[in-house]
Amino acid sequence: MRPPSTDVDDTRTMTLEAFADTIVPGEKRSPDDRAIAGATTGGGAVQAGALELLGWDATGLTEGLDGFATALTGHATAYALEHGLDLDPAVPPFVSLAFEHRTALVRRLTTPGHPEKELWVSLALFCNMAFDSAAHMSTADAIAQGHPGLLAMGIEKPDADGRWRFPNFSYGRPLARLHPDTTPTGSPS
Amino acid sequence: MTSTERTDVLVVGSGFGGAIAAYHLAAGGARVVILERGPWLTGQDFDHDFKLGSSYTRAFDFTVGDGMSILGGNCVGGGSVVYFAAMPRAPRFVFERHGGIGRRMWPASVSRDTLDPWYDRVAESIPITQQNWDDVTYAGGLWAAACDHAGRTANPVPAAIDRSKCVNCNWMMAGCHFDAKQSLLLNYLPAAVAHGAEIRPLHEVQQISRTDDGGYRVHYDVMDDEDYRLRGESGTIDAKIVVIAAGAGATPVILQRSEATLGAMPHAVGRYFSGNGERLNTAIINEDKVREVLGLERENGLAYAANQIGKGPVVASWDRLDGSLPEFERFSLEQLYFPPGLGTILAEVPGATGPSWFGVDKKEILKRWQSWLIIFQMIEDNNEGVFGPPPAKGNADRLSQQMLGVGRLKYDPTPQTLRAWALADAEVKDILERDGLAEVAAWTNDVVGAYTVHPLSSCRIGDDPATSALDDRNELRGHPGIFVTDGSAVPGALTVNPAMTISALAERAIPGIVAAARERGVDVTYGAPAPDGSTSGRRGVAPLIPSLSRR
Ligand SMILES: Cc1cc2nc3c(=O)[nH]c(=O)nc-3n(C[C@H](O)[C@H](O)[C@H](O)COP(=O)(O)OP(=O)(O)OC[C@H]3O[C@@H](n4cnc5c(N)ncnc54)[C@H](O)[C@@H]3O)c2cc1C
Numbered sequence: 001m002r003p004p005s006t007d008v009d010d011t012r013t014m015t016l017e018a019f020a021d022t023i024v025p026g027e028k029r030s031p032d033d034r035a036i037a038g039a040t041t042g043g044g045a046v047q048a049g050a051l052e053l054l055g056w057d058a059t060g061l062t063e064g065l066d067g068f069a070t071a072l073t074g075h076a077t078a079y080a081l082e083h084g085l086d087l088d089p090a091v092p093p094f095v096s097l098a099f100e101h102r103t104a105l106v107r108r109l110t111t112p113g114h115p116e117k118e119l120w121v122s123l124a125l126f127c128n129m130a131f132d133s134a135a136h137m138s139t140a141d142a143i144a145q146g147h148p149g150l151l152a153m154g155i156e157k158p159d160a161d162g163r164w165r166f167p168n169f170s171y172g173r174p175l176a177r178l179h180p181d182t183t184p185t186g187s188p189s
Numbered sequence: 190m191t192s193t194e195r196t197d198v199l200v201v202g203s204g205f206g207g208a209i210a211a212y213h214l215a216a217g218g219a220r221v222v223i224l225e226r227g228p229w230l231t232g233q234d235f236d237h238d239f240k241l242g243s244s245y246t247r248a249f250d251f252t253v254g255d256g257m258s259i260l261g262g263n264c265v266g267g268g269s270v271v272y273f274a275a276m277p278r279a280p281r282f283v284f285e286r287h288g289g290i291g292r293r294m295w296p297a298s299v300s301r302d303t304l305d306p307w308y309d310r311v312a313e314s315i316p317i318t319q320q321n322w323d324d325v326t327y328a329g330g331l332w333a334a335a336c337d338h339a340g341r342t343a344n345p346v347p348a349a350i351d352r353s354k355c356v357n358c359n360w361m362m363a364g365c366h367f368d369a370k371q372s373l374l375l376n377y378l379p380a381a382v383a384h385g386a387e388i389r390p391l392h393e394v395q396q397i398s399r400t401d402d403g404g405y406r407v408h409y410d411v412m413d414d415e416d417y418r419l420r421g422e423s424g425t426i427d428a429k430i431v432v433i434a435a436g437a438g439a440t441p442v443i444l445q446r447s448e449a450t451l452g453a454m455p456h457a458v459g460r461y462f463s464g465n466g467e468r469l470n471t472a473i474i475n476e477d478k479v480r481e482v483l484g485l486e487r488e489n490g491l492a493y494a495a496n497q498i499g500k501g502p503v504v505a506s507w508d509r510l511d512g513s514l515p516e517f518e519r520f521s522l523e524q525l526y527f528p529p530g531l532g533t534i535l536a537e538v539p540g541a542t543g544p545s546w547f548g549v550d551k552k553e554i555l556k557r558w559q560s561w562l563i564i565f566q567m568i569e570d571n572n573e574g575v576f577g578p579p580p581a582k583g584n585a586d587r588l589s590q591q592m593l594g595v596g597r598l599k600y601d602p603t604p605q606t607l608r609a610w611a612l613a614d615a616e617v618k619d620i621l622e623r624d625g626l627a628e629v630a631a632w633t634n635d636v637v638g639a640y641t642v643h644p645l646s647s648c649r650i651g652d653d654p655a656t657s658a659l660d661d662r663n664e665l666r667g668h669p670g671i672f673v674t675d676g677s678a679v680p681g682a683l684t685v686n687p688a689m690t691i692s693a694l695a696e697r698a699i700p701g702i703v704a705a706a707r708e709r710g711v712d713v714t715y716g717a718p719a720p721d722g723s724t725s726g727r728r729g730v731a732p733l734i735p736s737l738s739r740r
Contacts, residue, residue: 023547024555039549042556058241060418060589107544112635118253118595121636122588124547125534132529132555133239140238153529153558156497163237163366165356166498168488174322175333176343179507185312186319186347187278188510188521188685 012069020050023127037099043148050130197711199428204267206434206675208377209695215384216717227264229390235364245363246591256638257600259438269372273501274349275686282512296661307693310726314719320345326499332524339620380720398450429709434675437644442584455666457658462574464641466682471536472627474560494559525565539628568609574600648677662701700737
């Protein structure tokens, strides 16, 4: 097991990783991985580069990451108290929560009416984007490098010039009757 | 003292409303300047790339509001650069709608019959193709076959796409690299420039004030071309006529901010906003059933698994566009593609209890992304949106370098709108869950509110000054010489894609703008042909001009 973390950055990283992993869960990177809960197989948001994306100031969230991590620590501590859960002091409080509790807490923070909802939604949005679009790197490179999100979704490889073209795209036959009131311009009447 | 520039006509925004006004006024002889907030990108610039900072994020704008978020264009050409080019006309009953105001919301002078000649003018200017079944993508074909199986009809949608150039890459939202999509960059805008109109990209208009000679002064900031959070110098331009066409999410904000300098705005500025009743459903397709039940098969033995392939909407079901049905029960259902990034986050897991837009099950459906079919509903909403006090600059507080901002729109759907969405949800389920073809779930409204790419009505035309900001010729009530020609002028939801109707109304507004400009001493005439020189549309509207040129 890892020694207790005293490093602020490490605390922040682990907390944010655990949040990203709650949005798009992945497989543990090693048996003693604590940030990733290991709720699914295959890479999740963390492996997909969520922390890299959040660390890029183009997102507008970078400067607020300390605040996010601190707030998540506070919410996790309160949540644990409320549910009578013991927190493991070896890891940050949010990381210490079991996956279903992490999920319940993120649901609460992103529910309409929660005063901090907008902030947590924007964090979640970029975590999801790291997985479904690898927004921190060029898409063609991401695919070439085996990006776990784009691969899991089955995004096709582009042509050699980095562009997609699909010469086969149509079943090529009529598949329904047209609406009887269609005008000659092809519009509804 | 810095000297202020002068022009005859200043156009704010270069989307459909702005480009059409700029073209006609420049072709008629006026000096025209267009101020556009976004960059000026063309075919070569349009990347196939989701990386932040590629054309995908430079060219569009996502503004999160309270209960409603708006996705729109942010570049020269506006929404036409990022749109899916579906260009149907609105059905006849739409113009008779009452909505929440208890009387016909459209001006008496506008109906499908009086608008058809203007639709024709647009169709002559923006080449629109009636797609046939060979153009219909796998996704559209699947939707058509499912509609047919459920006893419904389905139509290929008219679209502004040059079929000979389209490679079905499905990157339309990042701008079309192949110039297959007939955006305004290929028709009205180059024609406007050829007639001397000046386009200034990266100029964000903040407010308008009056000049001593009865004209207007437009105040702008120059934006950084990469990081839109950064602003450069500010400036002003004086004009005799101002045409505001910044889109329905931005036009009312400019006017609200101008209240301090122009005086009171009509009550309807920033009210009655409609998201065109949009809502999205994701169907997770059962590939085996598609083969067994619908008999569909494509190359390599696949049945569907083609979510990435194609273009925007190609097939719509118009069975519920039936004027004999009561208001709020009419809607269309259109197959659509939304790319990753903004196209997956709001999708929910079919059958889930409780929020499921993130987590383990959501990841499982992401893995089946190739088998997604997205269905777009356009219902009759109730114009519920209201804009709160404007932010310091622009129309949103920009969060990320590009794309993401927080706006002031509040949208709280009424029971009629919620019921209409529920009816449309049920219809989609009935069609697509039949015989196990798919499992369907609507996108959540709990994360960023409802989601619209079709903002409308925030500054609408009408006969009643209490519920319309513009008269029926698009002039801002109480502020002669200011016209609004974009989607904000459209009085309500259209049940179909709006660009064709926005454009037809803009074409219809031109004779009145020309007349107002002439009254203000601008030497300008009405009557330019279509951008490519064709003239049949001009003949079609000739009988309508006298009534539109008179006040
Ligand atoms: C992804 C997507 C797909 C779509 N698909 C379709 C479709 O298939 N069919 C259809 O009919 N419609 C579609 N639409 C909607 C369509 O694009 C819009 O309805 C249409 O563009 C609106 O035209 P407009 O003139 O009102 O404004 P816009 O086209 O939005 O133009 C407004 C312009 O003003 C600029 N602007 C904003 N604020 C300022 C300011 N302060 N100063 C200067 N400039 C400013 C903006 O950058 C923008 O370029 C789609 C939209 C999106 C986003």
